[in-house]
Amino acid sequence: MIIAIYNIKGGVGKTTTSINLTFTAAKNNKVLLWDLDIQGASSYFFNKNPKKRKIFKKSIEKIIKNTKYPNIDIIPADTSLERYKNSIKTILQDLKSLYDIIIIDAPAVLSPLTKDIVKYSDIVIVPVLPNILSLRTYNQLLKENLNKNIKLFVNGYENKPTHKEIIKCVLKLPKSQYLKTYIPKDEKIEAMPFERMSVVEKYPKSPVSRAYEKLLKEII
Ligand SMILES: Nc1ncnc2c1ncn2[C@@H]1O[C@H](COP(=O)(O)OP(=O)(O)O)[C@@H](O)[C@H]1O
Ligand SMILES: [Mg+2]
Known part of the structure; x- marks a missing residue:
């Protein structure tokens, strides 16, 4: 199954979600995390630097790197x-035969590459921050009509009136457009890059880790 984490907005939690869902899924699945953002935030997390690897000229197996986690490749x-100009469809099909779950950390742009990623993923997960403008960018993405299975979820939720209002707005959307699970705002998440350790690994029983488990269950 291919899960793309995407939003045309930056700083909404795409990388955070990609990493924590990767660790959650890796408990029971062979997982590949594909860092498609040339800024390389997910790669940094696994101690891999962005390089020019000529991804479409080599066989894809040569591009895949192991990590210290047996169930996670990147x-x-x-x-x-x-x-990018080729179609990514065949690459994704090849990868699907090698992994149970492929998680794509997509960059915050609407380009030929991200359009193809959205088109050929089984599901596209869109983190949105709990404010109206974030909901608006989700609608802009839907208008592109690239995939029927594009679902938003609220990231960075705090128990306060404005955020509660946003949840109400989300719950009014057609059921096919959102995931019910929301991820709370949690300082532990902000500390992740310092230690290069996901909250799911470090605090497996914390509410935020449980929220990621719930989110993944809704997705797969
Ligand atoms: N649920 C959350 N609680 C607290 N901080 C968060 C949460 N989600 C993301 N962040 C923080 O917000 C910032 C942007 O997140 P990031 O995942 O890098 O976004 P993107 O990949 O969409 O640009 C980071 O500093 C990250 O630690
Ligand atoms: Mg990112």
């Missing part, structure tokens, strides 16, 4: 993706 960020 395709690090690749600056040659900037000049």
Whole structure:
């Protein structure tokens, strides 16, 4: 199954979600995390630097890197993706035969590459921060009509009136457009890059880790 984490907005939690869902899924599945963002935040997390790997010229198996976690492999960020023109469909099909779950950390742009990713993923998960403008960008993405299975979820929820209002707005959307689970705002998440450790690993029983488990269950 291919799960793309995508939003045309930056700083909404795409990388955070990709990493924590990867660790959650890896408890029972062979997982590949593909860092498609040339900024390479997910790659940094696994100690891999963005490089020019000429991703479409080599066989894809040569691009995949192991991590210290037996169930997690990664395709690090690749600056040659900037000049993308091929179709990514066959690559994704090949990868699907190697892994139970493929999680794609997509960049915050609407480009030929991200359009293809959205088109050929089984599900597209869109983190939105609990405010009206974030909901608006989700609607802009829907208008592109790239995939029928694009679902938003609220990230960074705090128990306060404005955020509660946003949840009410979300619950009024058609059921096919959202995931019920929301991820709370949690300082432990902000500390992740310092230690290069996901909250799911470090605090497996915390409410935020449980929220990621629930989110994944809703997805698969
Ligand atoms: N649920 C959350 N609680 C607290 N901080 C969060 C949460 N989600 C994301 N963040 C923080 O917000 C910032 C942006 O998140 P990031 O995952 O890098 O976004 P993106 O990949 O969409 O640009 C990071 O500093 C991250 O630690
Ligand atoms: Mg990111």
